[in-house]
Amino acid sequence: MFSYYEYPDTSDWNNPSRSNKNFLSLPAEVLDQIISELDLRSDLTSLALANRTCYHLVVPRHSEYRVIRTRHRLAAMWGHLARRSDLARNVRKVHCCSKDNHTTPDQYPSSLVPQGPSNPQQELHLELTRLSNICIALRHMTHLQEFIWENPDDQQLSSSLSACNEGDILESLGESTRLTHLSLSGAMRLRPSSPARQLEQIWNMKHLRYVCLRGEVWGLPSMGGIVQEFLMQSPLLEFLEVPLEITSLADSLFPSLKKLRLFLQSGAGSSSAKSWSTFVANHLALEEFSCTPLLVNLPADGLPLLKCFQTDINSLGEFGTAHNTPSLDSIDATLPLNSLGEKFLKSGNCSNLRRLCLRTWPTTAFLRFTKVFPNLTWLSVEQCPVMQLDNLLCYLSQFRYLEVFRGHAIWKSVDYNDDRMHLAIVKLVQMCLNLRELDHRTYYAKRRAYKRIVITREEQEDGSLGVTYEVRKPPPRSCFDTAGGIFD
Template sequence: MTEVQTVKSSTISFFDLPIEIIEQILPEIEHHRDLINFACTSQLSSQLVIPHHTEYRILRLGTSSSAHIWTHLARRPDLACNIREIDIELHAARPPREPSALIEDVDFEERTWEVREDEIARALGYMRRLKSFAWEHRSLSPTFPGPNERHFAPVVLDTLQKIGTVEHLYLDMDHWFKFNEPIEECGLWRMSQLHSLALRGTYEAEDWPSRSTRNAMVLVNWLNSLTSLEVLRLPWGMFEEHQTLLFFPKLRYLNIQYTESTAVVLDFLERHPTLQDLTWYSNWNFPAPSQLPSNFLPELRRFEGRYDFFEVLASRTEINGDLIPIRKFESLILHWMDEDDYFDKLCACPGIDHQALRILSLANDYWNIHELAVAFPMIEELYLPPGPVFDFESFLSGIEQFKHLKILYRSLVWTDLAIETGGVPADLQDPELQSIVNERIQALARRCPSLTQIGHPKATDWYIEIYREESGQISSRNEFVFQRPLCSRFEMDSYWLWDP
């Protein structure tokens, strides 16, 4: 036998491996598109991947229809172990994502509205690759609906703490801290591996006052154990009095809910120079530029809040002989702009790198599309409210100057058509209106070669997606579709999760 024949005969195909080994390899494929690409290579690979892996990466469930899902996952540890992300929503505002092909083990007669405590604990316990967990149950007690309104928050959090893999945690519910007594025993306070943390909802001051030493120090000690934390959103009042005790060495994103303690916030910000993204709607007592140190938030790239505070951040004031450096903002979402000349000052602002800005959203209805294109030519996402005067042809001549524009939000394109917002229909019923919409989409797509999404004319959360042929021409097969963006709660680059 020749050497070539020897090598050929010893070559082992991936599918020659024992199925146990293959099933250890496939879960390591993280991205859905990679799973699909692998599934498309052969019929055998398709049988291995679909639906055992393609439908068992992300679960997006409504609380009123999830009981049979938990029953199914509690019975199938081989499938539950592939789950990476769980998103439980009270109102299921976004499209659900749940397995549809392999729930035959839960007969229709078995299905019930009530989630069993042992099943949810067992199912979560199998999810040893779970990274992200979000639970939105605002305005109701944190329970899964059922005849007995069982209180499952302790079970859920204790199980998540035991599996020890969750890095991104989002809880949005009222009275979320009243889970266990004594408070130290709740699994939440023992989860020290978190990279992202958002706790939203109301709480009773008499139950959890910041001046209550025992509860406050439990919170402070737990937060300080999160040394890998990069993203933080907390009710500020819960740790305001103890914020000087807190330090997060890797903090990149901070969302500060309303507070009157501007000085306290500034002190916290100054001690976290790693911050890149800040959401803070400061009150009227914002500081003068001279009150900030020259190296205040040197890494800040994204800001959402009052225009007044943006002016402070973008000031070129000289402090102790040092000129505040130019800020390279990539995203600005500015609100409460009461000055008539704010737009002119923004466009001419000397304290920011105009070439760096990629995302811009303004709340004031005074703007000029042509001036904006000259001031910020690299913008990729643009949201402007309807202006006092709107002419589509003039707008089109201005918008085409944004050579890198990818997303154009709803209010800009349809502002003169008086289209009522609301539910999203399958199509626009009025043929004349539909014709206008089509013409505008075509015109925008031709003038803006990078444009991929336009805000839907009838709903703020939906977009029209533009398809182009490989030649760059707009597809005649399917010019646009109506769809809601299927973004993840934990896409950390976009921070979709942290929008108010």
């Protein structure tokens, strides 16, 4: 039988012998309500370390009920959350990810969850019940701030989802008054289970600030008007990621929009490009913009507040070249540079550039860019020709403020030899005094990125500077990053 959580014994907290009343003198129910307002796990950890009583108040009732991030069905957990509204209300983030998504580690409650079915086939039969419990649990999550849903590739499971209809899940989310981040992707059907309900009626999320829509369903002509109506209910929208196929948003205006990410899903014609060109021209306050490939005609006068730019800069034409006010901080250029690309990088718009990512970088241009971008702190070169180590280190030392260098240029120069790479790092830290991170040669498939060589400088007892380094996993990625984790 499922046993309910027992509050810790507080019978002696109000003992007259206690010299001073404090936080713990409050009733247990009030304490639980106060702690439920703490969002950050770090704050919960600090409170739990205060004393034994605080520990039992926080663990596991709160420590395990802030983030749910899972690649598995976990029918027992969802049943537990559907029954325990007092625990489900504490959840801030729900990420239901596909099985191959290892970009962030799994995290979900387990201590208070009763044992569920372990046979995968048995769990599949309970799928409809699980999805029903998800809807109930989401209604309990009154503090929910972020919801990410990735449809699994399992065909059997997809048929179950179709029967239950994911529209019910979205309708449950509509009851949340704190939901600000929403990401939906996969082969979603988006139909409510009740024939009396229409898709337009399930959208009721007026506090959204970050919206990411991926999947073939969003590119369907029938979805354009629905997406437009849904998004127009979100006056606070700051981040938007949608396929270029959605042309209905061309006439929409989002006053708070600062981050826009567009991607080509199944093919977009000239009408899509024209529509989105109008959209961008109406949102000159954009600070981050990503569009690959670049099918949008950007405003001739540029985007005056643009700070992060990810696209094929060889397709820009005259965009921003006449703009004298420096604003761009980060650029990711997806194709090799030609004269048009170099012209843009040398414009006044890029004079304060801090982070630059290039797919290829000809050796002849290397030293020239050290003079164009003297304040560069972050540099990535994905495909770099084999160079002499001393020459490469000399080039990098020209970037006086360089902190991060991505790519395998140094590894190539030492033939991917660990001992020679050690000597190269020893030289490099002496020439680049601010360097703190390099790419390792090992690819970490789970995070879809290379491991990192992290350099640490510490002052020793004798006053000298000690330098050490270690290899770490790449950090987790957020799906709400405009540049897709390029500049982590």
